[in-house]
Amino acid sequence: MxxxxxxxxxxxxxxxxxxxxxxxxxxxxxxxxxxxxxxxxxxxxxxxxxxxxxxxxxxxxxxxxTDKGKSLAVETVRKHRLWETFLYEKLNFTWDEVHEVAEQLEHIKSDKLVQQLERFLDFPETDPHGDPIPNAKGEIKFVNRKTLAEVEVGKTCKLISVKDNSSSFLQYVVKLGLGLSSKIKIISRQDFDGSMEIEVNKVRSSISKKVAQNLFVV
Amino acid sequence: MxxxxxxxxxxxxxxxxxxxxxxxxxxxxxxxxxxxxxxxxxxxxxxxxxxxxxxxxxxxxxxxxTDKGKSLAVETVRKHRLWETFLYEKLNFTWDEVHEVAEQLEHIKSDKLVQQLERFLDFPETDPHGDPIPNAKGEIKFVNRKTLAEVEVGKTCKLISVKDNSSSFLQYVVKLGLGLSSKIKIISRQDFDGSMEIEVNKVRSSISKKVAQNLFVV
DNA sequence: TAACGAAGTTAGATTAATCTAACAAATTTT
DNA sequence: AAAATTTGTTAGATTAATCTAACTTCGTTA
Known part of the structure; x- marks a missing residue:
């Protein structure tokens, strides 16, 4: 046990x-x-x-x-991300609310529960933060992601996940008008500190390099 | 806490x-x-x-x-029964499988979770065992139930819940061909020990008084 | 390379929930 | 009402997960 x-x-x-x-x-x-x-x-x-x-x-x-330890860990990650998906898609939880509750739900012990939850959600591949959900065998589909900080000026990209899942960070991101799949255009970047001007839904904001490094885009 | x-x-x-x-x-x-x-x-x-x-x-x-203790208890019962309903209706759990997992799920702490779960299930009034689900205010709709042991010979009744929620008892009940809403006809009763002959879906079985006292009917 | 600071370890205490064994109170039976 | 049985309590030990304070080892840097 x-x-x-x-x-x-x-x-x-x-x-x-x-x-x-x-x-x-x-x-x-x-x-x-x-x-x-x-x-x-x-x-x-x-x-x-x-x-x-x-x-x-x-x-x-x-x-x-060890291999055994890793497989137990992956099983917990799998449960966490399935629950996050459930909360987001079925129970109207927001992006920043899912993590805390999933931290509790991930510890429920029932193989049937996990298997049926996955079926109920129609075998999702990523959770609401864009992180990959391991399958029942523990296999994780690699997602090729770069951070917003790496995108060239003038390009437009799509937000697919965040590195920092803390509630405070997610709330800040929401305040910028950003959500999963948001289109972000890079207007300009300051050389001296890496901060950048971005445009989301025709609204411009300035974000620090640190923040940009926590946003995964594709 | x-x-x-x-x-x-x-x-x-x-x-x-x-x-x-x-x-x-x-x-x-x-x-x-x-x-x-x-x-x-x-x-x-x-x-x-x-x-x-x-x-x-x-x-x-x-x-x-105390009043406070009772309201905390009712909140836990509410969560337990909502989760049982979820498992039964959405995740293909059977009658006898829901209890054990709901025992774990009932301890998850999140007001929003309970409130949204209830909405998602469309405000159910009873759980898969026929027990009433307390509402958000802690009010419990009284369900008038008698046990199978009290039904007269010759009458037909409908199974609406069970007193003993143990997996072993529920499995025994299933083996008798019984499920929620099953129609049960009382064929005869033995005076000396209260055991009775019943008919379910044209199949006759004999059950002890003890068992009959654990089956609620209407 | 010696010494300093960071990283890691140990010993011992604490808290929550449990147990066993022994004891005390209450209730029922004769 | 005395004895016997059931019910409830206490004291002390145990386990898991945590802490603080003191100590050790490692790695870097002067």
Whole structure:
């Protein structure tokens, strides 16, 4: 049996390693940080996860998920994203509201539930943030994404997902008039700080480089 | 903040008191029994619930829910029954599969979720077992039910709910050819033990008095 | 390369929910 | 009403997940 806390640790490790481009191992402190616990707590849990053979790591070494650990993590990510899709498409939740509730729903234990939920949603490929939903075998369809910061001046692109899923960031994005599939035209860019002028639905706004780097477009 | 365990205790107390006809107070042992914990554990939790003013009880006395406790309990019952309805109607769960998963789902914390789920299901009045679903104000529409054991020989009645929601009992009921809305004709009854011969879809079976007392009909 | 700061670990305490074993009160039976 | 049975309580231990404070190791930089 896997506990909710254990699922959260595995999921966090998955995000830190397999899902981050160019990273394959994680450290105790960064793990603790994204889970909002103290390093001592993460270290303590890591021992249990190692005991269960869901992570491999040695004292003072780096952490990686084992195959079993990764597959458990992917299953949790799959549930999270299916629930987000359900909330967004069927229950009128907004973009920025889905994450918090999905964090709870992802821990419900029932294979039939997940399988039927997926069928009910008609086998969606991405969640409301544009992130890919793993299939029942744990396979994840790779989505080729670049950030808004990389788009050339004058071009128009489509918003497909965001890197930062925090409620505050999503609310800020909504305030810019942006949503999934929004068309964004790049009007100009400042060389000295990378900030840019964009146009969405004929409305112009200025956004910082940091923000642009958190918006995935295609 | 209320914990899952606390919600379970309040819900159990609600079932034992307000929802049982002719009972308004409960004892430590029976509470422990339906929660499948030891009396010592229930006693320990009772102290916390009293502290939070969700139950009123004195040492060696009987337990009753306060108004606040009852309203928390009803909210949990509401969520449980809405989720059961969702699983049954939208996700192809069978009668006997819904309970276990709803036990988990009922603890998800989100007012919007419950409100939207209810709308999505088109404001159902009863769950798949025929039990009434409390509305958003906590009001419960009373359903006048008698048990199969009370029906006269020769009469035909309709199954609307079951008292025992355990998976094993529900599976037994299904094996008798019974489901929600099944028409049941009483063929005969044995005086000495109350067992009865019934006919469902032209198939006759014999059931014990105990079983008949767990089937609500109208 | 020595030392400093960052990263990681350990020991011990805390909290919630549970258990067992022993005890106390209340109720029922004889 | 005394004894027996049932019901309820207490004390103390356990487990999982967390914390703080002190300590150790690693890696970088002066």
């Amino acid at each position: 896997i506990s909710q806390a254990e699922e959260n640790y595995l999921k966090a490790l998955f995000h830190l390693t397999n899902e981050m481009q160019g990273k394959i191992e994680a450290g105790t402190n960064e793990l603790a940080e994204i889970l909002d616990v103290k390093p001592a707590t993460a270290n303590n849990m890591l021992k249990k996860l190692k005991e269960k053979e869901w992570v491999s790591y040695e004292k003072y070494g780096k952490i990686t998920l | 209320i914990s899952q365990a606390e919600e379970n205790y309040l819900k159990a107390l609600f079932h034992l008191t307000n929802e049982m006809q002719g009972k308004i107070e409960a004892g430590t042992n029976e509470l422990a029994e339906i929660l499948d914990v030891k009396p010592a554990t229930a006693n320990n939790m009772l102290k916390k619930l009293k502290e939070k003013e969700w139950v009123s009880y004195e040492k060696y006395g009987k337990i009753t829910l």
